Amino acid sequence: xxxxTQSPTHLIKTRGQQxxxxxxxxxxxxxxxxxxxxxxxxxxxxxxxxxxxxxxxxNFPDRFSGHQFPNYSSELNVNALxxxxxxxxxxxxxxxxxxxxxxxxxGTQLSVL
Amino acid sequence: DAKTTQPxxxxxxxxxxxxLPCNHSTISGTDYIHxxxxxxxxxxxxxxxxxxxxxxxxxxxxxxxxDRKSSTLILHRATLRDAxxxxxxxxxxxxxFGNEKLTFGTGTRLTIIP
Numbered sequence: 001x002x003x004x005t006q007s008p009t010h011l012i013k014t015r016g017q018q019x020x021x022x023x024x025x026x027x028x029x030x031x032x033x034x035x036x037x038x039x040x041x042x043x044x045x046x047x048x049x050x051x052x053x054x055x056x057x058x059n060f061p062d063r064f065s066g067h068q069f070p071n072y073s074s075e076l077n078v079n080a081l082x083x084x085x086x087x088x089x090x091x092x093x094x095x096x097x098x099x100x101x102x103x104x105x106x107g108t109q110l111s112v113l
Numbered sequence: 114d115a116k117t118t119q120p121x122x123x124x125x126x127x128x129x130x131x132x133l134p135c136n137h138s139t140i141s142g143t144d145y146i147h148x149x150x151x152x153x154x155x156x157x158x159x160x161x162x163x164x165x166x167x168x169x170x171x172x173x174x175x176x177x178x179x180d181r182k183s184s185t186l187i188l189h190r191a192t193l194r195d196a197x198x199x200x201x202x203x204x205x206x207x208x209x210f211g212n213e214k215l216t217f218g219t220g221t222r223l224t225i226i227p
Contacts, residue, residue, distance in 0.1 A: 104156030
């Protein structure tokens with residue numbers, strides 16, 4: 001079992017550009033959540049996808065959008081990048097069931113110059 | 114979201130027990146107490162969770178106060194591989210979609226001294 005896989009591992013972009021990050025959930029998991037982790041901070045919830053729809057959203061602007069595919073994999077898109085978007089972006093997966101633990105990937109380190 | 118309070122950092126000697134405290138005085142009746150840890154250059158990893166009773170698994174033990182306003186994660190015999198940031202999180206399970214929204218604080222950075 002490969003667990004949660006994310007790509008790419010590192011990415012460098014410039015202000016104003018757009019970026020797409022990818023996530024494959026753990027086998028058997030149907031929900032995917034995305035988190036942003038700034039340096040020295042805990043992860044902050046961006047949104048959650050289930051059945052190809054956004055189900056919950058954290059306090060992030062519309063520049064952050066996502067998608068879930070029929071095979072449960074997911075993408076995170078960020079438009080009009082700002083310097084403050086530099087962070088580690090984490091993907092987590094779980095089956096849609098109460099109190100189930102989340103499995104996190106190792107993340108994508110995004111640097112915006 | 115109910116908040117948790119943890120010390121910023123702790124140190125422990127290798128092969129000794131570690132007690133990581135967490136205060137959650139505003140916890141509601143439907144909040145589970147979850148602990149995750151984040152090793153360097155990795156995503157968070159689930160450690161343990163509980164509702165009212167103390168819990169044990171292969172990684173750790175969770176001791177929950179009778180009034181549920183505090184809890185303690187116990188690592189019985191710390192190793193160098195346990196050096197990580199430990200997060201105490203309250204997770205409300207009264208949600209139509211399983212509530213994957215975890216609210217992380219800044220956690221406790223645990224340093225293990227050889």
